[in-house]
Amino acid sequence: MIRNFSISTARIGRDIDALALIIEPDRPFTRRAFTPIFLEGRAWLRQAIQHAGFSSHVDAAGNLIATIPGKRPELGSIMLGSHSDTVPDGGRFDGIAGVIAALEVARTLSDRGIQLDHTLEIVDFLAEEVSIFGVSCVGSRGISGTRPAEWLSRRSDGITLDEGITQVGGNSATDAKRSDIKAFLELHIEQGPVLQDEELEIGVVTAIAGITRLEIIVEGRADHAGTTPMGSRKDALTTAAWIALGVEELATALAAGDAHFAATVGEFVMEPNAANVVPAKVRMLIDARAERRDDMERFVEELQAGIAAISARTGVPVGQPRIVSDNQPTPCDPMLLEVLDAACDSAGATHRRMASGAGHDTAWMARITRSAMIFVPCVDGRSHSPDEFAATEDIALGAAVLLNAVIALDQKLQKEQ
Incomplete structure (x- = not known):
């Protein structure tokens, strides 16, 4: 049950179910970056963004970004999101839950007639998982200016990564690094059993290992x-x-x-x-x-x-x-951790602080802005598997926490500038 704000559990469930149908035939929940089925998933996301009343574009790094203008765009952006690609035979919630929860935050703000002072951006990062080119976090490395130049010549299926980025709508010849993002938050399934075993609803991520x-x-x-x-x-x-x-x-x-x-x-x-x-x-x-x-x-x-x-x-x-x-550990931003703890309390969500043993796009976003994550439980900690499952109600509660955090950050970030 969502204890605060009008997050739509039904909308989240419908969206995740819809994306779960856009997969490789006979390969449960496989939607790898740089494949035709990935582009079908991206097309569905763009349509969902448009249906919600927001505009979107693909940036030079190949990331799909929805933009909800703020009242004071000169303040910069608050960005939410994750990734829609999967590992081979992977799960239907890893990454996808974070993208849909972020979109639901934007829709809920719109439904309630709330316009932030900051611009709000929803991102689907390109190729967070290890891609057909043998490299990962391609989009977040691009937006943070940390993608190695030599990666662009890597080849797979007769094309280079450079050409693959072009095919998804990006342009690797253009610098994609951003300096206007003031905070980044990512919701993700835990991919481990701690929250389930301790009967907690949210993990506030202190660091990415x-x-x-x-x-x-x-x-x-x-x-x-x-x-x-x-x-x-x-x-x-x-x-x-x-x-x-x-x-x-x-x-x-x-x-x-x-x-x-x-x-x-x-x-x-x-x-x-x-x-x-x-x-x-x-x-x-x-x-x-x-x-x-x-x-x-x-x-x-x-x-x-x-x-x-x-x-x-x-x-x-x-x-x-x-x-x-x-790779060095990446600590999450202390101020954002405090905001997320308070957001959990406001949503009535039981929570604990914990580290992430898995890598995430957040680690690369932390190179250019304040960044942090929250985890929601997944059944038995299973992930990167067709058996991966997270309850829609848990994802929706995570979205409510994100919503509380975004509203708080919209004011708090202005006081710190």
Whole structure:
């Protein structure tokens, strides 16, 4: 039940259901960026924006943006939104819930005859998920001026990313970086079970975890599996298994602190991968995520020491972890967190502060403006799956929180200028 303001749960439900029908045939909820079905979804969104009485355009970075003029446009914009693309065989709420909730905030303001002093913008960012070009957050990196120039030459399905941006209506030759956005807020499903398990309605996101990926190569020796004595082997798999257990033990210890931490051995390749051969080589890729940078640095340091100890014990050479990618954590804006806490209270929503272990467009928007997020529960924490589900009532309550926050920010931002 919405306890404050006239958010329409029915409208939100209808919109999400409509977008859920615009998917690849026989692939539940698949609508990847730069595909024809993605453009169909974008066309539906533009029509929904127009039906609500708002104008829209695609910016140079390929983002679809609806604009609701403010009484004092010189104050700049408050932006809300998320993304409408999905992972392959992904869910119907990841990203989509945030776009529809943002649109519902704009419609509710219009229904109530409220015109903000700031311009309000609703954004559907291009390619938040890993795209066919192998890169993600293409639109938010574009609008924040952080998209690497070399990305534009990446190729997939016979086209470059540059051409893909053109096909969705953007223009990579034009600088898309914005300086007039005064605050950005994103609603998203939690993609984890914490809110459900604690029976809470809203998560106020304190930070988006930094993500570090490390590659480890274990160099054993191939031998006959039947004739080589157990004590004479240089088994790469056994050593790799000890390392994987060490990663779990170290990550569990760090996660017991007061900040989010997680680490996963997500890729594991063994050679020669034959039943009658002692494994000669293993490649491991670790995905580690930390709310605090010092936790990540401690993880890497202790991982290196642990690997050296395991290698010494087993006699199997192991290379030092190679950092494949390394992104810093992104804290959300303290003032916006206070506004969101108050907005939850005004809407009567139970809430807690929490970090995001997943990456989001908010992390890139934070490079150019005050930014923050809220989470709504999803059933059993499932996401990036056809089983992903979030109750419409929970999304609507999140939209009510956004509405309260936008109205408060419209005044608060003016006092701080």
